[in-house]
Amino acid sequence: MIVAFMMAVLGVVERGVALPTGDLCESCEENELPTYNFPYMSRGEWGARQSAQDVLPLNYTVPYVVIHHSYIPPACYDNEKCVHAMKAMQDMHIDKNKWWDIGYHFAVGSNGVAYEGRGWGKLGAHALHFNSVSVGICLIGDWTQSLPTSKQIKTAKALIHAGIQLGYIKPDYKLVGHRQVRDTQCPGDALYREIQSWPHYAPFPRSHKDLLDVEELSEDVKELIRQSSEKQ
Numbered sequence: 001m002i003v004a005f006m007m008a009v010l011g012v013v014e015r016g017v018a019l020p021t022g023d024l025c026e027s028c029e030e031n032e033l034p035t036y037n038f039p040y041m042s043r044g045e046w047g048a049r050q051s052a053q054d055v056l057p058l059n060y061t062v063p064y065v066v067i068h069h070s071y072i073p074p075a076c077y078d079n080e081k082c083v084h085a086m087k088a089m090q091d092m093h094i095d096k097n098k099w100w101d102i103g104y105h106f107a108v109g110s111n112g113v114a115y116e117g118r119g120w121g122k123l124g125a126h127a128l129h130f131n132s133v134s135v136g137i138c139l140i141g142d143w144t145q146s147l148p149t150s151k152q153i154k155t156a157k158a159l160i161h162a163g164i165q166l167g168y169i170k171p172d173y174k175l176v177g178h179r180q181v182r183d184t185q186c187p188g189d190a191l192y193r194e195i196q197s198w199p200h201y202a203p204f205p206r207s208h209k210d211l212l213d214v215e216e217l218s219e220d221v222k223e224l225i226r227q228s229s230e231k232q
């Protein structure tokens with residue numbers, strides 16, 4: 001029973017159980033090769049491994065953007081170190097966490113380059129119980145005490161803007177820090193303070209204890225949350 005339960009809890013990270021009944025992202029397929037007005041490296045360009053398993057699609061215009069820091073690996077200021085950080089995160093997420101791929105949709109280095117993680121239109125594994133309604137962006141580094149570079153912040157914001165234009169993020173999206181949907185320090189105190197001044201920052205949910213009251217989450221996901229809190 002415990003094993004089955006654990007599988008169910010872990011499974012929601014990858015399988016997302018039930019996708020929201022949002023607006024279908026009809027034009028997404030046609031927008032597979034966007035050109036960006038910020039520095040960008042695709043998976044092929046930074047040398048990503050293949051996914052351990054095919055990642056499920058997330059062909060919906062999602063209502064949330066979740067901001068993360070990596071904590072480890074630390075901040076990277078040149079392409080070589082950022083590529084190394086991407087590979088380290090992908091290895092950790094696949095080999096240690098047993099996820100299907102790097103968890104984030106994108107990660108941004110202090111060099112201002114956005115690196116493709118799972119990429120648009122894929123179900124992420126970055127925020128337990130919240131993956132089916134969000135795009136996850138990681139600002140590589142530990143932003144507990146210091147802030148990401150201005151280049152890094154600018155690119156993260158530009159990436160969100162691109163996601164709206166491509167139809168993957170709702171124009172009236174809500175921006176939250178990971179700690180608002182999960183019991184974690186992520187994205188670090190300094191970055192968490194910073195994002196509260198970004199467009200679309202939403203103070204609700206205040207913490208993962210509010211998840212049952214998030215209207216965008218499906219009943220299936222809420223049921224899993226209820227089950228997991230009963231077991232703790």
Ligand SMILES: [Zn+2]
Nearest residue numbers: 068069178186
């Ligand atoms: Zn996080």
